[in-house]
Structures are given as structure tokens and as C-alpha cells.
Amino acid sequence: xxxxxxxxxxxxxxxxxxxxxxxxxxxxxxxxxxxMPAPELFPVxxxxxxxxxxxxENGEIALQYGPTEGxxxxxxxxxxRMKKVYVDATSDQILITSGSQQGLxxxxxxxxxxxxxxxxxxxxxxxxxxxxxxxxxxxxxxxTDDDGMVMEDLxxxxxxxxxxxxxxxxxxxxxxxxxxxxxxxRKKLIELANKYNIxxxxxxxxxxxxxxxxxxxxxxxxxxxxxxxxxxxxxxxLCPGIRLGWAVAEEEVLSKLIMVKQGADxxxxxxxxxxxxxxxEIYDIEEHIEKIxxxxxxxxxxxxxxxxxxxxxxxxYTYPKGGLFTxxxxxxxISARDxxxxxxxxxxxxxxxxxxFPNEARENTFRMNYSNMDDDRIVEGVKRLGEVIKxxx
Amino acid sequence: xxxxxxxxxxxxxxxxxxxxxxxxxxxxxxxxxxxMPAPELFPVxxxxxxxxxxxxENGEIALQYGPTEGxxxxxxxxxxRMKKVYVDATSDQILITSGSQQGLxxxxxxxxxxxxxxxxxxxxxxxxxxxxxxxxxxxxxxxTDDDGMVMEDLxxxxxxxxxxxxxxxxxxxxxxxxxxxxxxxRKKLIELANKYNIxxxxxxxxxxxxxxxxxxxxxxxxxxxxxxxxxxxxxxxLCPGIRLGWAVAEEEVLSKLIMVKQGADxxxxxxxxxxxxxxxEIYDIEEHIEKIxxxxxxxxxxxxxxxxxxxxxxxxYTYPKGGLFTxxxxxxxISARDxxxxxxxxxxxxxxxxxxFPNEARENTFRMNYSNMDDDRIVEGVKRLGEVIKxxx
Numbered sequence: 003x004x005x006x007x008x009x010x011x012x013x014x015x016x017x018x019x020x021x022x023x024x025x026x027x028x029x030x031x032x033x034x035x036x037x038m039p040a041p042e043l044f045p046v047x048x049x050x051x052x053x054x055x056x057x058x059e060n061g062e063i064a065l066q067y068g069p070t071e072g073x074x075x076x077x078x079x080x081x082x083r084m085k086k087v088y089v090d091a092t093s094d095q096i097l098i099t100s101g102s103q104q105g106l107x108x109x110x111x112x113x114x115x116x117x118x119x120x121x122x123x124x125x126x127x128x129x130x131x132x133x134x135x136x137x138x139x140x141x142x143x144x145x146t147d148d149d150g151m152v153m154e155d156l157x158x159x160x161x162x163x164x165x166x167x168x169x170x171x172x173x174x175x176x177x178x179x180x181x182x183x184x185x186x187x188r189k190k191l192i193e194l195a196n197k198y199n200i201x202x203x204x205x206x207x208x209x210x211x212x213x214x215x216x217x218x219x220x221x222x223x224x225x226x227x228x229x230x231x232x233x234x235x236x237x238x239x240l241c242p243g244i245r246l247g248w249a250v251a252e253e254e255v256l257s258k259l260i261m262v263k264q265g266a267d268x269x270x271x272x273x274x275x276x277x278x279x280x281x282x283e284i285y286d287i288e289e290h291i292e293k294i295x296x297x298x299x300x301x302x303x304x305x306x307x308x309x310x311x312x313x314x315x316x317x318x319y320t321y322p323k324g325g326l327f328t329x330x331x332x333x334x335x336i337s338a339r340d341x342x343x344x345x346x347x348x349x350x351x352x353x354x355x356x357x358x359f360p361n362e363a364r365e366n367t368f369r370m371n372y373s374n375m376d377d378d379r380i381v382e383g384v385k386r387l388g389e390v391i392k393x394x395x
Numbered sequence: 396x397x398x399x400x401x402x403x404x405x406x407x408x409x410x411x412x413x414x415x416x417x418x419x420x421x422x423x424x425x426x427x428x429x430x431m432p433a434p435e436l437f438p439v440x441x442x443x444x445x446x447x448x449x450x451x452e453n454g455e456i457a458l459q460y461g462p463t464e465g466x467x468x469x470x471x472x473x474x475x476r477m478k479k480v481y482v483d484a485t486s487d488q489i490l491i492t493s494g495s496q497q498g499l500x501x502x503x504x505x506x507x508x509x510x511x512x513x514x515x516x517x518x519x520x521x522x523x524x525x526x527x528x529x530x531x532x533x534x535x536x537x538x539t540d541d542d543g544m545v546m547e548d549l550x551x552x553x554x555x556x557x558x559x560x561x562x563x564x565x566x567x568x569x570x571x572x573x574x575x576x577x578x579x580x581r582k583k584l585i586e587l588a589n590k591y592n593i594x595x596x597x598x599x600x601x602x603x604x605x606x607x608x609x610x611x612x613x614x615x616x617x618x619x620x621x622x623x624x625x626x627x628x629x630x631x632x633l634c635p636g637i638r639l640g641w642a643v644a645e646e647e648v649l650s651k652l653i654m655v656k657q658g659a660d661x662x663x664x665x666x667x668x669x670x671x672x673x674x675x676e677i678y679d680i681e682e683h684i685e686k687i688x689x690x691x692x693x694x695x696x697x698x699x700x701x702x703x704x705x706x707x708x709x710x711x712y713t714y715p716k717g718g719l720f721t722x723x724x725x726x727x728x729i730s731a732r733d734x735x736x737x738x739x740x741x742x743x744x745x746x747x748x749x750x751x752f753p754n755e756a757r758e759n760t761f762r763m764n765y766s767n768m769d770d771d772r773i774v775e776g777v778k779r780l781g782e783v784i785k786x787x788x
Contacts, residue, residue, distance in 0.1 A: 003592065003620045005648060006560070008508045008530070016650075017657040020463050038460055046454030053446045061439030065634035067431055070413050100493055100660040107659045111529060115401045133658040136504060137401070167399070199396065227396045241458035243665035245493075255398060257409075264410040265526040266500045266659070267493040271667060272636035 013135040018357045019128060026351045032383035034305075035351040037177065037326050038374040043294055044241050045285060052281035056273065064273040070264050071256075072098025072248070073275035079282050080234070080248050087209055088219035089232065091250045097259050100270045102207055102247035105233040105259075106133040108266070109168065109203050109249075112258045114139045118167040121159055121200075123151055125329070125358035125367070127177045130170060130205065134360075139167070141360035146176075150183030153190045160198040168201040168231075173221055174209040175325025178358050178369035182323055185218055192224040202230045207238050207247075210291055212324035213299040228252035236278060238326070239291050244274050298326065298373050305372040305380050312388030314395055319370070326373040329355070331366060333395065338368040341394055348386045406528040411750045412521060419744045425776035427698075428744040430570065430719050431767040436687055437634050438678060445674035449666065457666040463657050464649075465491025465641070466668035472675050473627070473641050480602055481612035482625065484643045490652050493663045495600055495640035498626035498652075499526040501659070502596050502642075505651045506560045507532045514552055514562040514593075516544055518722070518751035518760070520570045523563060523598065527753075532560070534753035539569075543576030546583045553591040561594040561624075566614055567602035568718025571751050571762035575716055578611055585617040595623045600631050600640075603684055605717035606692040621645035629671060631719070632684055637667050691719065691766050698765040698773050705781030707788055712763070719766040722748070724759060726788065731761040734787055741779045 019036060026033035056064050071077070077093040084091050099105045106129065114120070116138035122130070124143030131141075142159045145152045150173060160166060171191070173183035183191075195202050204221045222230040228251075235247035249259055263269070281287075302322060309319060309328075318331040330352075332338060338354040345351065355367025375383060412429060419426035449457050464470070470486040477484050492498045499522065507513070509531035515523070517536030524534070535552045538545045543566060553559060564584070566576035576584075588595050597614045615623040621644075628640035642652055656662070674680075695715060702712060702721075711724040723745075725731060731747040738744065748760025768776060 003622050005594070006506075007651060008504070008506055008511075008560075010508075011505060011651060011654075014651075014654050014658065016654050017463075020657050020661070023460070024462060036460065041455035041459050044455055044458040046450055046458065049458065050447060050450040050454070053450070054443060057439055057443040057446070061443070062434035062437055063636075065437040065439065065442065065636040066434050067416070067429065067635045069417060070410075100663075103658075104660040111401070112404060113399075113401055115403075118401075129658070129661070132654075136655065136658055167401075201398070229396050242460045243456075243458040244667075245660065245662070245664045258398075258400060258404060258407075261404075261407050261409050261525075262529065264413050265407065265496075265522070265529055267497040267638065268413070268522070269638070270493075271638045271664060274637075274664060274667065 010136050010138050013138060014132065017129065017132055019353055022351060022353060025346070031349045031351055032375060032379045033351040034370045034372070034375065034383060035353050036374060037371055039238055039242060040297055040373055043297060045290060048285040049277065049281055052277050052284060056276045056280050060276065064276045066272060068269055068272040070260050070269045072096065072270065073272065073279060076275045076279040079279060083234070084250060087206065087217060088223040089250065094253055095250050095256055097249045097256055097263065098270050098275060099247045099249055100267065101237060101242070101245045102205060102233040102235040103129055103133065105247060105249045106130045106205070108259050108262045109231055110134045110137040110139070111262050113167045113201065117165070119163050119165050121156065121166055121169040122360065123171060123176060125178055125355060126170065126360070127172060127205065128357040131360045143359060143361055146179065146181055148181065150181065150187040151191070153187060153194065157194055160194060160200065166200055168203050169195065170203045170205065171221065172205045174206055174218065175211065175322055178327050178355065179329040180320040180322030180325060180327050182218070188219070188221045189224050191221060195229055196227060200229070204230050204232045206232060207235045208325035210239055211295055211298060213295060213302065214323045222250065231255060239287065239294065240278070244278065246270060246274055246278055301372040301377070301380060304377055305370065305384060308381050308384040312385050314392055316395065317391060326371050328370050328372065330368050330370055334366055336394060337365045339365060341390060342368070344390045344394065345387055348390060350383045350386045403529050403531055406531060407525065410522060410525055412746055415744060415746060418739070424742045424744055425768060425772045426744040427763045427765070427768065427776060428746050429767060430764055432631055432635060433690055433766055436690060438683060441678040442670065442674055445670050445677060449669045449673050453669065457669045459665060461662055461665040463653050463662045465489065465663065466665065466672060469668050469672040472672060476627070477643060480599065480610060481616040482643065487646055488643050488649055490642045490649055490656065491663050491668060492640045492642055493660065494630060494635070494638045495598060495626040495628040496522055496526065498640060498642045499523045499598070501652050501655045502561065502624055503527045503530040503532070504655050506594065510558065511560040512556050512558050514549065514559055515753065516564060516569060518571055518748060519563065519753070520565060520598065521750040524753045536752060536754055539572065539574055541574065543574065543580040544584070546580060546587065550587055553587060553593065559591070559593055561596050562588065563596045563598065564614065565598045567599055567611065568604065568715055571720050571748065572722040573713040573715030573718060573720050575611070581612070581614045582617050584614060588622055589620060593622070597623050597625045599625060600628045601718035603632055604688055604691060606688060606695065607716045615643065624648060632680065632687065633671070637671065639663060639667055639671055694765040694770070694773060697770055698763065698777060701774050701777040705778050707785055709788065710784060719764050721763050721765065723761050723763055727759055729787060730758045732758060734783060735761070737783050737787065738780055741783060743776045743779045
């Protein structure tokens with residue numbers, strides 16, 4: 003039969019990263035494509051112990067339905083975690099989500115009518131673009147420099163558009179650019195959001211994975227009017243396979259997010275929430291995060307050093323101070339999609355940058371992930387990539 | 396601040412069941428409200444064993460990202476399960492979802508534009524109504540008799556409306572009515588759907604939990620044109636806390652559902668999928684389903700017998716041949732909401748029927764669940780309820 007789809011489906015396309023994931027699961031491929039954590043650091047033993055204890059002590063509760071907003075003891079632990087980014091929240095301001103990706107879907111569902119404007123960094127997380135597009139918004143992309151979004155451009159956009167519904171930002175080790183906002187910019191963003199009465203969606207999956215300096219306060223830290231919705235996740239500090247994240251928002255907004263979650267999937271897994279809650283009790287997650295940081299820092303250093311040696315001078319890239327990604331800019335006339343096809347022939351994968359721009363794709367860009375490959379593969383992969391780039395230039 | 400929400404939020408209200416869940420978690424309350432399985436039957440030990448084995452053997456894979464469509468070995472087992480309802484599918488036609496509730500959200504997201512029509516049984520599952528309403532449809536409710544939807548009314552609705560996007564049905568032990576469709580009606584539904592070129596969404600959480608007779612072929616069994624989307628779940632045959640279900644659809648439709656899942660939550664939990672996959676290998680789920688059926692049959696018998704003894708003659712109710720619910724109809728002038736408030740004073744809970752009607756609430760109805768309370772509480776709860784009804788009549 004011929005199927006007629008909703009209009010929103012014209013906007014939705016398959017995620018380039020998710021599609022690449024299948025290709026890059028072949029063992030011979032050196033993949034800098036996904037945003038996958040280093041699996042060798044997954045605390046499998048502690049997780050196993052936590053699982054066992056939960057099922058031993060509370061099996062019948064763990065396997066039963068639970069409240070939509072989430073398992074209360076875990077919410078309380080998230081309240082504590084939020085203090086690391088200088089945010090004071092109560093457990094009534096927290097909704098457990100199935101990864102922070104679900105938080106992105108929900109904020110758009112709650113706030114976006116077709117034609118509404120979302121302001122975002124340029125480039126921005128392609129999973130957010132895809133989640134938002136289902137609600138048929140328009141996007142305004144704002145340039146970033148080394149301190150974050152350029153505030154003059156942001157104010158211009160706010161001044162000249164009256165249908166902006168929220169500003170979406172990833173202020174720490176941004177995906178895909180690797181950039182981090184200065185404290186000044188964070189304050190200025192709140193000032194402008196207050197002035198123009200706009201909601202901010204702060205997506206923070208990587209904030210704790212910093213290699214240098216101190217954790218900066220979340221933008222929500224500076225929020226005095228309850229206009230920031232903060233999205234967090236266990237994916238990068240623990241493991242992504244369990245699919246648990248959280249949203250922090252004012253009670254009124256949170257009640258809307260909860261209603262949306264009731265319709266979307268009733269609740270996140272009771273047993274997974276109880277497992278993570280127990281895990282956090284029996285395991286030193288701070289020490290674990292230190293291990294992750296040490297490993298990723300080494301891999302970042304190795305990747306950037308190898309890129310310096312192997313990439314032609316015309317190729318630029320960012321120097322991330324944390325997180326999982328560096329962002330590469332090729333000379334204008336080079337298409338990273340062509341490059342990706344050629345690199346894949348050499349069994350090297352990355353994500354072409356075009357998908358990270360909701361409006362005008364800059365095809366001479368690509369994203370490199372350094373968290374998932376070991377040292378040998380980083381060196382070998384970047385070398386091969388350098389050769390392919392030299393040929394195409 | 397004052398928040399401006401998307402227009403769709405005017406349609407979405409808190410789920411009455413989910414809100415009741417909080418109240419009914421108090422131990423003194425005898426609750427016939429939720430659709431909660433009997434937790435004493437949860438196969439906790441086998442689940443623990445499966446968890447341990449998965450983490451022992453494949454911990455790094457289990458805690459990592461996986462493909463959006465789901466864990467292939469589990470999809471293959473679902474292909475086998477589908478044969479129990481006489482559906483031949485391939486694993487390429489299956490998407491793992493976070494409960495069948497997520498399937499409901501996704502089908503509406505893929506097919507519904509604001510103002511489109513959804514045809515459903517009257518009454519119908521309130522979680523489906525809530526999921527669908529986020530996409531701003533209109534509803535046409537079709538009466539049911541003891542054999543399912545009344546086909547003359549359905550054809551009239553299809554003939555007189557040109558913007559019907561799908562027909563949503565729960566043909567086996569319907570929630571909330573407990574009714575089951577005859578084979579003739581199933582065939583006739585397909586015939587009408589073919590004639591008017593309409594999609595069918597078949598929601599089947601309870602089909603295997605039949606107390607009498609043989610499992611009837613799913614409506615999808617009769618589908619020759621790929622127009623039925625079938626939604627299944629592990630919630631009622633295993634446990635709901637793990638939040639895993641599935642959708643079966645033609646490849647083209649499935650590819651749309653997959654794209655929507657990418658934006659919604661990337662994928663369902665890798666570790667949970669692998670746990671259930673392993674669980675199904677080490678445990679006899681068929682024997683387990685027999686245990687569930689035996690227990691629920693006894694509870695249904697006890698509830699209906701006690702209702703016969705304790706409820707006044709003017710009160711009618713259905714005689715479900717499987718599943719979790721019976722549907723009670725009070726005399727026209729009695730409000731089940733008033734009754735619920737008075738019953739709760741006696742620590743007895745049920746779900747008033749109004750929320751199960753998307754258009755015109757029939758407030759003289761309510762839903763009773765018999766799966767979750769033990770024998771003593773069923774008898775005591777129905778007795779108290781009978782007293783309250785007698786007073787209010």
C-alpha cells in the first residue's frame with residue numbers, strides 16, 4: 003500500500019551517526035564517528051554487584067511499574083550531583099529520562115509549535131536537531147568563538163524575531179565543536195534570556211569530563227527566574243547502554259515534562275534506576291570519573307598531536323579542554339562527505355559536519371571522536387586520514 | 396516567569412492512572428486501579444541469573460550504545476513469539492520499543508497531523524488517548540458489543556470521513572472493557588481497512604493471557620497489504636519494570652518508526668534487551684505464562700463472584716475471558732468519580748471510566764483490575780465497594 007505520513011515526517015531524516023554506527027561496528031573499521039565512551043572503563047563488576055543486590059533485596063519492586071517522575075532515591079542522588087555544576091535543585095525539580103536525548107524530545111514537545119524559532123549554536127548536536135525537527139520549528143544558528151555563542155549575534159536574533167521559544171546550548175565541550183563557554187558568556191546569556199523572556203535548554207552530557215582547570219558553573223547556576231531546563235545523563239560518566247538521564251526544571255515546567263513522559267513511555271526502567279542508585283552507593287563514581295578523564299585526556303593529546311603531524315597545514319581543528327570531540331575545518335572547496343567515502347575505503351570513519359547545521363550545511367567540516375579508540379588505532383586512523391586528505395586537497 | 400507552552404499541551408492532561416498510582420502505593424489501600432501484574436510471579440531469580448550471565452560474558456557490549464532498531468537476537472526471539480498469535484514476521488520488521496506505550500507515541504508521531512481522525516473502540520485505553528492527543532487529532536469512537544467493534548458503525552465512520560489516519564484497536568481482552576473480538580470481526584476489519592485504505596494499529600499487551608479457549612489470530616494475521624502495525628510488550632508476560640516492548644510493521648513504516656526513535660531516545664536499553672534475550676534462553680516462559688494465567692483466572696473468578704454477591708443488581712460488568720480488567724457500568728445517574736472519592740475513604744481504589752472516552756465521557760463507568768491484589772484483598776475490597784455503591788444508589 004501507499005502510506006501517507008504526517009507532515010512532520012518530511013523534516014525527519016535518519017541520523018547520520020546512527021546509520022554510521024552499523025558500518026563502524028565492523029572490527030576492521032577505525033571509527034572516530036560515534037560519541038561512544040571507552041567500554042574498557044565500564045565498571046562491569048560493580049554494576050553486576052549493584053544489579054544482584056537490587057534483585058536480591060527488592061526484586062518485586064524493581065520489576066514492577068514505578069512513578070513516572072522517577073525513583074526517588076536516585077533523584078536525591080542527582081540533586082547531589084547537580085551541586086558539582088553549582089546548581090541547587092530539589093528532587094521535585096527532577097525527572098528521570100531515558101537518556102538526555104529523551105529530554106531533548108520532551109522540551110520540543112512541550113514548547114514548540116510549527117514555525118516557532120529555536121536558537122542554537124552553529125554547529126550544534128545533530129541528535130538535538132533531529133529531535134526538534136519532529137515539531138517543525140525553524141532554526142536560527144548563532145556563530146561561536148572560543149568563548150561560546152557570540153552574544154551580539156544572539157541579541158540581534160532575539161531583537162529581530164518575536165517567536166523564539168528557546169535557546170538550545172551545550173556550554174561545556176560542545177558537541178560537535180569541543181568548545182566551552184566562558185563564565186562571562188554564561189552570565190550574559192541569562193541576562194539576554196531575562197530581557198527577552200526566553201527559555202534556555204542547557205544540554206550538559208560532558209561537563210564533568212574536563213581535562214584542565216575547574217568545572218565551570220552550569221548556566222542554570224546563574225538562573226534566577228526558573229527559565230533554564232538542564233539536561234544531564236549517566237551515559238558519559240557511567241555507561242550509555244542503560245539509557246538513563248535527567249531533566250532539571252522549575253516545578254511547573256517539570257509537571258509538563260512529566261505529562262509528556264506519561265504519554266511517551268510511562269516511565270524509565272524501574273530496575274535500571276534502582277541499579278544505578280545502588281551502584282552510586284557501592285562505587286566511587288568520582289574516582290571513576292577521574293579514570294575516564296585521564297584516559298580521554300591522553301587520547302585527545304595523542305589525536306591532536308598526530309593530526310598536527312599528519313594533517314596538511316590548511317586543515318584546522320579545535321583544541322577541546324574536555325569531552326569527546328574535536329571539530330575539523332577543511333579548506334572551503336573540500337567536501338567532508340567525499341572525504342568520508344574515501345576514508346571509509348581505508349577503513350576509517352568520522353561524521354561529516356553538514357548534519358550538525360540545521361540550516362546551511364558547511365560541508366567542509368567534520369567531527370572526530372577520540373574517546374572510543376585505543377592509542378594504536380588513533381595513530382593509525384589519523385595517519386590514514388591524513389593521507390586521504392592530502393590526496394583530495 | 397510565565398511559560399508559554401505549545402498548543403498541543405492544551406490537549407495533554409496528567410494520566411488518571413499514573414496519578415492514582417501514587418495514592419494506591421499506600422499499603423492500606425486495596426487497589427483495583429492500576430494495570431499492574433502480580434509481582435509475586437515475577438521470575439526474579441531467573442532474571443538475576445540472566446543479568447549476571449550477560450554482564451559476565453558481554454559486559455562491555457551490554458553497557459554500550461547499540462543499534463536503534465534493537466538487539467538482533469532478541470528481535471529474532473520476538474519473531475518466534477509472534478507465531479503464537481499467527482503472525483509471520485521477519486526481524487527486519489521489528490523495532491524494540493521502551494514498552495508498547497512508546498509504540499503508541501510513535502505511530503501517532505509518524506501518521507497524525509493536527510485535525511486528522513483516529514478511530515478507536517469506545518471506551519479505549521487511556522494511555523493511548525493521552526499519547527495520541529499530543530499530536531492533536533480528533534477521535535471517532537465506535538461502539539463495541541461482545542464480538543468487538545460494531546462493523547456497521549465503523550463503515551459508516553469510514554464512509555463519511557475522509558481524514559481517518561488509522562484505526563486503533565485492542566482486540567484481545569481490551570483495556571478497559573475486557574472484551575475480545577471474534578474472528579469474523581477481525582477479518583471484516585481488514586476488509587474495511589483495505590476498502591478505505593486505512594492503517595490499523597493493533598495493540599496487544601494481553602493476548603497470551605487467556606483463561607478459556609484458544610488464542611485467536613492477531614488482526615495482523617489477516618493483513619495482506621502491510622497495513623497493520625502490531626504492538627507487543629513483555630510487561631504483562633514477564634515484568635513491566637524493565638520497559639521493553641516491540642512494534643511489528645512493514646519495512647517502509649518501520650524505517651519511519653526507527654527514525655522517530657532515533658530522535659526520541661536513540662535506542663532502548665542495550666543491557667535490558669540482552670537480559671531479556673538471555674532470560675528467554677534460560678527460562679521456560681511458556682510455563683511462566685501458564686502460571687500467570689492460572690493465578691489471574693482464579694482472581695477473575697473470585698472478583699466476579701464477589702461482585703455478584705456484593706454489588707446491587709443494577710450494576711453491570713463484563714466477563715473477561717483473559718487479561719487484567721473488568722468494566723463496570725453503573726446506573727446512568729451515578730458518577731464513578733464521586734464513587735471513587737467515597738471508596739477511597741474506605742481505602743479502595745479503581746479508575747473511573749470517564750478518562751477512557753476521548754470525546755464524551757460516560758461517567759457512570761469504571762475499570763476494575765484483578766491481577767494485582769491477593770484473594771483476601773479482592774474479597775474485602777469488593778465488599779467495601781459494594782457497600783459504598785449501595786449507599787450512593
